[in-house]
Amino acid sequence: xxxxxxxxxxxxxxxxxxxxxxxxxxxxxxxxxxxxxxxxxxxxxxxxxxxxxxxxxxxxxxxxxxxxxxxxxxxxxxxxxxxxxxxxxxxxxxxxxxxxxxxxxxxxxxxxxxxxxxxxxxxxxxxxxxxxxxxxxxxxxxxxxxxxxxxxxxxxxxxxxxxxxxxxx
Ligand code: GNR
Ligand code: NI
Numbered sequence: 001x002x003x004x005x006x007x008x009x010x011x012x013x014x015x016x017x018x019x020x021x022x023x024x025x026x027x028x029x030x031x032x033x034x035x036x037x038x039x040x041x042x043x044x045x046x047x048x049x050x051x052x053x054x055x056x057x058x059x060x061x062x063x064x065x066x067x068x069x070x071x072x073x074x075x076x077x078x079x080x081x082x083x084x085x086x087x088x089x090x091x092x093x094x095x096x097x098x099x100x101x102x103x104x105x106x107x108x109x110x111x112x113x114x115x116x117x118x119x120x121x122x123x124x125x126x127x128x129x130x131x132x133x134x135x136x137x138x139x140x141x142x143x144x145x146x147x148x149x150x151x152x153x154x155x156x157x158x159x160x161x162x163x164x165x166x167x168x169x
Contacts, residue, residue: 004038004052009094009142010159018048018055018138020075024116028058028074032114035060036070044092046130048137051093059134063127073111076135079120080108087129089143097155101146103132 007013021028031054039047039060049058059073083105090098106124109131113119123131133143144155 001037002034003041004034006038006042006047006051006092007053008159009091009144010156011093013053013055014050014093014137014142015140016050016055017140018050018057020057021112024074024112024114028056029114031056032058032060032072036062036072039092040067042092045126046134047092048134050137050140057138059131059138061127061130061134063130072114073109073131073134074113074116076109076111076131076138078104078107078132078135079110082106085125085129087126089129089133091133091143093137094142094144094155097144099143099147099151101129101143103129107131109135 035047035049035052035058038052039062045063046059046061049056057075059076061071061073062069081104084102085105086100086102088098089101105128106122107128108120108122110118110120136142144152147155
């Protein structure tokens with residue numbers, strides 16, 4: 001297994017639209033294991049392939065306290081949604097930013113599991129938030145895109161400052 005590097009805002013690769021997976025094979029399963037290891041090491045509850053610079057529609061999620069309930073969603077698609085909930089979100093690709101975002105309260109997702117089998121799942125609460133957050137990543141979208149223009153301007157400035165600090169010798 002290998003730890004992958006998580007891209008951070010405003011890396012342009014976070015804006016790419018990921019392509020559907022056409023074969024769930026051993027190579028893809030190896031990549032999924034690397035994604036899971038990377039998510040656990042970063043203490044995230046989810047990770048999308050886009051965040052590690054791979055433009056494929058693959059997501060890993062684990063909401064369990066014991067970190068032993070890995071969910072793998074390949075080519076996930078929301079087929080039904082209803083209700084509204086507001087949750088304070090964070091993102092491994094947007095460090096140190098936590099803001100409230102409005103999302104659907106319940107979603108039904110169709111996807112392939114790590115064996116390539118078609119599955120459907122009903123999610124609510126935090127799982128529903130996480131699924132929507134991760135599918136957004138696959139479409140090149142970040143949770144900060146839902147914030148006010150003013151907050152986004154502040155984030156852009158903060159990210160620019162961070163980048164200048166990191167590249168200074
Ligand atoms: O670890 C994460 N926590 C989180 C909290 C509230 C709403 C969404 C998330 S997902 C985030 C990990 C991540 O960035 N996934 O893309
Ligand atoms: Ni994220």
